Amino acid sequence: MSHCTVIDHPLVQRDVAILRDKNTPNHQFRTVLNRIAGMMAFEVTHNFAVEEFSLDTPLEKTIGVRLKDHIVIVPILRAGLGMVEGFMNVLPEAKVGHVGLYRDEETLEPVDYYSKFPRTLSKSLVLLIDPMLATGGSAKAALTFLKNKGANNIRLVCLVASPAGIKIVQKNHPDVDIFCAVVDRGLNNNGYILPGLGDAGDRVFGTE
Ligand code: PRP
Ligand code: URA
Numbered sequence: 001m002s003h004c005t006v007i008d009h010p011l012v013q014r015d016v017a018i019l020r021d022k023n024t025p026n027h028q029f030r031t032v033l034n035r036i037a038g039m040m041a042f043e044v045t046h047n048f049a050v051e052e053f054s055l056d057t058p059l060e061k062t063i064g065v066r067l068k069d070h071i072v073i074v075p076i077l078r079a080g081l082g083m084v085e086g087f088m089n090v091l092p093e094a095k096v097g098h099v100g101l102y103r104d105e106e107t108l109e110p111v112d113y114y115s116k117f118p119r120t121l122s123k124s125l126v127l128l129i130d131p132m133l134a135t136g137g138s139a140k141a142a143l144t145f146l147k148n149k150g151a152n153n154i155r156l157v158c159l160v161a162s163p164a165g166i167k168i169v170q171k172n173h174p175d176v177d178i179f180c181a182v183v184d185r186g187l188n189n190n191g192y193i194l195p196g197l198g199d200a201g202d203r204v205f206g207t208e
Contacts, residue, residue, distance in 0.1 A: 037086025
């Protein structure tokens with residue numbers, strides 16, 4: 001069974017409140033979503049393997065460390081794009097893949113429309129990012145997609161998760177650890193997370 005880590009840090013929780021607030025304008029929503037993503041990246045990466053190498057300071061030789069694994073960040077389009085910059089700020093060595101999915105509004109089933117991944121995918125540690133884990137359908141499909149393309153070491157990072165979404169991912173992808181900022185109480189009849197923050201993609205891109 002995979003592990004679900006809730007990143008219960010005061011700065012993260014403060015930003016969750018800003019993102020939840022319906023009066024937060026799109027430009028601030030984008031800024032805060034990237035900021036929170038950068039903070040979450042610290043917890044998501046805390047046990048990444050490092051390797052030592054020697055370097056010269058202006059004064060003498062010393063030993064430094066660098067990340068051992070190739071890293072690939074994969075946002076689920078569209079809303080996941082709102083977290084990429086925050087992750088790239090602290091993981092500039094990462095490559096970025098994309099998977100495009102939207103939820104059919106009637107069936108709530110994910111429909112895929114785009115994908116592109118770096119060649120290093122199968123030997124990389126992959127961070128799949130999406131602000132919302134609602135029914136779990138999109139994350140489940142994206143994880144299957146990534147595995148079919150060769151990914152075998154994946155962590156799922158979302159901002160707001162529902163208990164049902166976590167359950168679906170854990171049942172179908174027990175090898176994938178989940179990181180989120182908050183677990184909300186449930187879903188409404190349209191599959192929206194309650195209390196949630198609304199439609200994340202619309203709020204990132206101003207299409208509400
Ligand atoms: C949102 C969100 C997730 C998905 C979560 O995307 O960004 O990808 O819904 O819902 P689920 O867990 O029930 O599958 P959406 O389908 O609205 O597309 P968008 O990002 O293009 O707005
Ligand atoms: N997708 C969103 O953007 N928000 C939700 O609450 C559920 C799915």
